[in-house]
Amino acid sequence: MTPANDSALQQFGSYAATHNDVLVDLTQVTRVDYGSVSQFISVLMQCLGSGKAITLRGHNALIHELFRVMGIDQLAQLIPHHPD
Numbered sequence: 001m002t003p004a005n006d007s008a009l010q011q012f013g014s015y016a017a018t019h020n021d022v023l024v025d026l027t028q029v030t031r032v033d034y035g036s037v038s039q040f041i042s043v044l045m046q047c048l049g050s051g052k053a054i055t056l057r058g059h060n061a062l063i064h065e066l067f068r069v070m071g072i073d074q075l076a077q078l079i080p081h082h083p084d
Contacts, residue, residue: 009039016050016052026058032066041070054076057081058079
């Protein structure tokens with residue numbers, strides 16, 4: 001997830017606007033650019049302001065730690081990928 005993915009964040013916001021429970025599958029995301037986190041948090045805040053329940057799942061350990069440090073764990077339920 002990088003600033004080049006701004007359209008994906010906008011699509012996420014549009015999807016969330018029409019669903020009460022928002023499940024985001026991050027299994028294909030290998031890294032999140034630090035600069036994109038603030039934009040992602042902004043979209044999450046908009047969703048929460050609309051009463052949405054957000055779950056982020058399938059992300060790797062590095063993304064999980066970034067999300068935790070940046071406080072995203074306070075905005076969404078995090079379910080990281082656990083290798084078998």
